[in-house]
Amino acid sequence: MSENGLPSPNHILFVKALRKTFGLIQALRGIDLELFKGEFLTIFGPNGAGKTTLIKILSSLAKPTSGTAYIAGFNIEDANPQMRSQIGVISHASYLYDNLSALENLVFYAKMHRLENPEERAAQVIDEMGLKARMHDPVGVFSRGMTQRLSIARAIINNPAILFLDEPYTGLDQHASENLKERLSVLRDAKRSIVMITHDIPRGLEMCDRVAIMADGKKAFMGHVDDVDKNSFEGFYYQTIANSRVDKNRK
Amino acid sequence: MKAYLAQIGTIIWKDVLSELKTKELFASMFIFAVLSILIFIFSINLSIVNANDVGPGVLWVAFIFSGTLGLNRSFTLEKENGCLQGMMLSPVDRTAIYFGKMISNLLFLSIMEVLILPVFMIFFNVDIISVLFSLLLVIFLGSIGFCVLGTLLSSLASNLKTREIMLPILLYPLVTPVVIGSVNMTSRLLAGEKLADMTKWIGLISCFDIVFLAVSIMTIDHILEE
Numbered sequence: 291m292s293e294n295g296l297p298s299p300n301h302i303l304f305v306k307a308l309r310k311t312f313g314l315i316q317a318l319r320g321i322d323l324e325l326f327k328g329e330f331l332t333i334f335g336p337n338g339a340g341k342t343t344l345i346k347i348l349s350s351l352a353k354p355t356s357g358t359a360y361i362a363g364f365n366i367e368d369a370n371p372q373m374r375s376q377i378g379v380i381s382h383a384s385y386l387y388d389n390l391s392a393l394e395n396l397v398f399y400a401k402m403h404r405l406e407n408p409e410e411r412a413a414q415v416i417d418e419m420g421l422k423a424r425m426h427d428p429v430g431v432f433s434r435g436m437t438q439r440l441s442i443a444r445a446i447i448n449n450p451a452i453l454f455l456d457e458p459y460t461g462l463d464q465h466a467s468e469n470l471k472e473r474l475s476v477l478r479d480a481k482r483s484i485v486m487i488t489h490d491i492p493r494g495l496e497m498c499d500r501v502a503i504m505a506d507g508k509k510a511f512m513g514h515v516d517d518v519d520k521n522s523f524e525g526f527y528y529q530t531i532a533n534s535r536v537d538k539n540r541k
Numbered sequence: 542m543k544a545y546l547a548q549i550g551t552i553i554w555k556d557v558l559s560e561l562k563t564k565e566l567f568a569s570m571f572i573f574a575v576l577s578i579l580i581f582i583f584s585i586n587l588s589i590v591n592a593n594d595v596g597p598g599v600l601w602v603a604f605i606f607s608g609t610l611g612l613n614r615s616f617t618l619e620k621e622n623g624c625l626q627g628m629m630l631s632p633v634d635r636t637a638i639y640f641g642k643m644i645s646n647l648l649f650l651s652i653m654e655v656l657i658l659p660v661f662m663i664f665f666n667v668d669i670i671s672v673l674f675s676l677l678l679v680i681f682l683g684s685i686g687f688c689v690l691g692t693l694l695s696s697l698a699s700n701l702k703t704r705e706i707m708l709p710i711l712l713y714p715l716v717t718p719v720v721i722g723s724v725n726m727t728s729r730l731l732a733g734e735k736l737a738d739m740t741k742w743i744g745l746i747s748c749f750d751i752v753f754l755a756v757s758i759m760t761i762d763h764i765l766e767e
Contacts, residue, residue, distance in 0.1 A: 351626055353766060371632030385627025387618075389562050390555070401551040402631035404544055428562075444627070 297360040302327045302452050302483040303348070308357035310343050310507075317343040319507040320357070325500065327451075328481035332494040332515075334527055335504035341487045344504070345454045348485075349379045362451045375403060378445035378453045382460060384437050385444060388430030392416055392440050395429055396447055403448040415443040419473065435466025442473055446482075453477065455486040459493060471497070491527065495520050503527060505534035548633045552641025553648070559618070560649065566614050570653045574607040575660055582664045592665040597727035600661050601720055604680070605687065605713075608650045612691040613708055615646055616699035625699075629765060639761040643692040650684050667731055675736040676727065682743065683723030686750045690716055693757040697764050722746040 297304035303325035310318040318340045325331050335341050346352040348359060350366055350373065359366045364373035379385075386395045393412055400408030416425045419439040429437060438458065445453060455474075459467050471493065478484060478497055488494040495501065501518060503511040510530045518526070560566050581599040619625040619642070628638055658676075662669050669676055694711045698704040722742045729739060736743070 349630060351629060351766075371634065373632075374630060375632040377630065379630055381623060381626075383623025383626065385623050385630070387555070387559060387624055388622065389559050394555075394558060398551060398555045399627070399631065401554075402548060402628065402633055404547070404632065448632075 297324075297363060299363070300326050301360065302329070302362055303331075303485065304360040305348070306358050308344070308347065308359055309355045310340070310347060310352070311355045316507050318347070318354070318357075321504075321507075321509050323502065323509065323512070325452075325483060325485065327483055329500060330478050330484045330486070330498045331500045331502060332498035333485065333487045333502045333504055334489070334491065334494060335487075335510075336531055338506075339504040340507040341504055342456055345379070345381075345456050345485070345487060349377050349454055350374055375448055376451040378448065378450035379456070380438075380441050380445045380453065380458050381456045384429070384441045386429045386437065386440060389428055391426050391428055392421055392432070392443075393425040395440070396444060399444050400447050405448065411447060415447050416440070419443040420469075433466075434461050435463065435469060438462060438466065438470060439473065442470075446477070450482075452483040452485065455484065455488075457487055457489065459488060459490050467493070491524055495523060503530045505531045508534060510534040545634060545637055548631075548637045549641045549644065552628070552638065553645050556615075556642070556645035557648070566611055567649055567653065569614070570607040570611045570649065571656060573610055574603040574653060574657045577603040577606060578657070578661055578664055587665070592667050593728065593731040596661065596665045596667055597724050597731060599665070600657075600727065601683070601724045603657060603661075604650070604654055604684070605716075605720060607653060608646075608684070608687055608691065609709055609712065611649055611653075612646060612688075612695040612712075613698075613705055615642060615692070616695045617704070620699050625765070635762045635765050636758055638765065639692065639696070639757060642696070643688055643757075646692050646695075647684060647688040650688060651681065654680050654684065669731070672730045675730050678736065679723055679726045679730065682746045682750065683719055686719035686746060686753055687716055689750060689757060690753040693753070693761065693764070696761065719746055719749050722749075 295306060301324055303323060305321055305323040308318055308321040309316070321344060333341055343352065347354050348361060348366065361373055362376040364370065364376065366373065390398070393416060396412035396416060397408050400412050405411050413425065416422055419442055421436060421439060421443070424432070424436065429440065432440065458470060462470060474484070474497060486494065486498070495515060498515050501513060501515050502509055510533070578599060585595055616625070619628070629635070658669060691712055695708055698707040698711065701707050722745050726739050726742050730736065
């Protein structure tokens with residue numbers, strides 16, 4: 291963590307003591323995280339650990355109860371348009387209109403991001419995701435895998451500094467999962483900063499630089515992927531969650 | 542400011558494009574409005590009752606109820622596939638999202654109202670041609686108030702499971718002054734009075750329109766935020 295409590299120019303993500311409560315429920319109980327430019331962080335955690343809440347706060351869709359977070363140097367409390375132009379989000383939901391075509395959807399988002407030549411940029415990212423032949427088809431007729439690829443195109447249309455992926459493999463078949471993995475590899479090789487939430491331990495570990503485990507609204511573990519034993523990680527994961535629950539119950 | 546207006550324009554463009562493809566919103570609003578007028582025309586004996594007395598009420602019932610259908614549908618579409626969140630992730634001020642949706646709603650409602658007027662004129666046998674400009678102005682003033690508040694409450698209700706029920710419950714009591722003023726002015730216009738004699742009502746409705754707009758701008762950020 292930075293000495294003065296502020297992010298350095300190399301930080302893409304800097305989170306300190308982030309808390310979120312919904313009434314009596316503490317979804318996040320003081321999260322500290324940091325990620326440097328070009329790094330890929332995978333966050334594992336059981337349901338209800340607060341992972342999605344964390345992503346929502348970091349992408350300015352929800353406000354924290356307390357704590358601070360900086361994305362690409364911008365404080366999320368300001369939630370200003372400049373900060374949002376640095377973010378791309380791929381979630382369970384596609385954020386796409388079923389009755390509009392793939393091209394119309396992406397032109398809409400390109401215009402919302404105030405990009406120059408929105409039609410050209412939309413066609414370019416659709417082509418990158420291998421959907422050129424279907425760009426004029428309504429999204430409503432797309433398969434889950436195609437919709438997910440178009441979601442990636444939507445998320446990278448503004449060339450964001452950081453991408454948040456919230457369980458991107460959910461509902462995908464083997465072929466679509468492999469396809470998504472390839473797309474993510476391309477993004478990682480392009481040194482794009484990525485934060486991915488997943489339950490899929492092998493997939494999560496094979497691409498990341500850093501790995502974190504969240505349990506009961508807290509960061510239970512964070513380390514470099516080279517420092518963890520991939521073969522025994524599953525056991526370590528369940529043990530970490532169990533320890534975290536014991537700690538919580540003691541308190 | 543130019544970028545802000547361009548983003549509002551983009552949201553309206555998207556809504557119009559979506560509506561041109563599906564025609565869901567407009568078709569349901571128009572059919573509902575026509576049916577409302579038809580039901581009233583068969584239940585009222587116009588040889589006994591003066592059409593100018595009951596007509597304005599029937600007309601505004603058709604406008605308000607069909608408009609509510611449109612408002613409900615408007616944010617429901619944004620909730621499907623999380624599209625509202627997609628818009629909120631864009632570098633856009635939350636008020637631009639509100640204005641884009643509000644103007645789209647006003648546009649669809651206004652088109653429906655213009656198409657309903659001839660139907661109303663034929664069935665109720667009232668002369669609206671001679672007061673058409675004044676009548677359109679009154680309808681527009683009332684529709685602004687309805688859409689300004691309706692869009693705000695529609696965004697609020699869209700987060701609820703009972704949104705179809707909650708929107709009218711929240712909207713109708715609050716929009717009542719605007720509707721009463723609009724019905725009153727429509728009635729007096731059809732009775733032959735001039736718009737210039739109704740400045741108090743115009744002022745009242747305009748005041749409500751401005752208050753609704755101010756409240757919407759102040760609260761939309763918190764309403765859209767989870």
